[in-house]
Amino acid sequence: MGHPVRNVHRRTIPASPGAVGAVLDTLASPGDLLWPWEEWPPVRFDRPLQPGAAGGHGPIRYTVELYRPGSELRCTFTGPRGVDGWHRFAVTEGDRPGTSELVHELVVVTSGLARLSWPFAFRALHNALIEDALAKAARHFGSTAPPHRAWTPWVRLLRRLPA
Incomplete structure (x- = not known):
């Protein structure tokens, strides 16, 4: 039996839904305004953003x-x-x-080794990455949010480990 996980991050942004939606639409494009590719592995798809x-x-x-x-x-999700x-x-x-x-x-059920890797590694990395993405989107609209929140020592250590 798996372990259920629900993880939610929110950011209020001083812009219209249409303007913020336009930022979402840049995901995985050369002009990506949402994903913090400057600090994290970039999102890449095999074709333009579409089902x-x-x-x-x-x-x-x-x-x-x-x-x-x-x-x-x-x-x-298809992996890991x-x-x-x-x-x-x-x-x-x-x-x-x-x-x-x-x-x-994020709504998942973890099983096997992921029951351990989520709470001990991926959760911290995921939380840091998503907060960085939300801050990047907010900065596009004039927020003074830093490029990323101060990463915890655990996140800094995990980021140094080989993939």
Whole structure:
């Protein structure tokens, strides 16, 4: 039996949903304004962003299941082994006029070695990476968020290990 995981990150951005959605639409493109490729393995797909596009970042593999330009991207994991589920980015109206909320949600069931690798390695790396992505999107709209939050010593150590 697997172990369920739900992980959600949110960022309020001072821009319209249409403007923030346009940032989402740049994912995996040469002008990617969302993914922090400057510090992390870039997202690459075998074709432009669309349902059926296969790719991932680093050892994480997935296929685009749903793509609603300007509002939502959902991918189903195909690797690593023992990670069954999906992750998505979504853009919604913010609580205040003129703002949007950019959300990343991961819902998986881990099994086998992933029951250990998620809590001891991948969770910390995932959290740092997604916070960096949300900060990058916010900086596009004038936020003074740093390029990344201060990575924990554990994240810094994990990033130094060979892949």
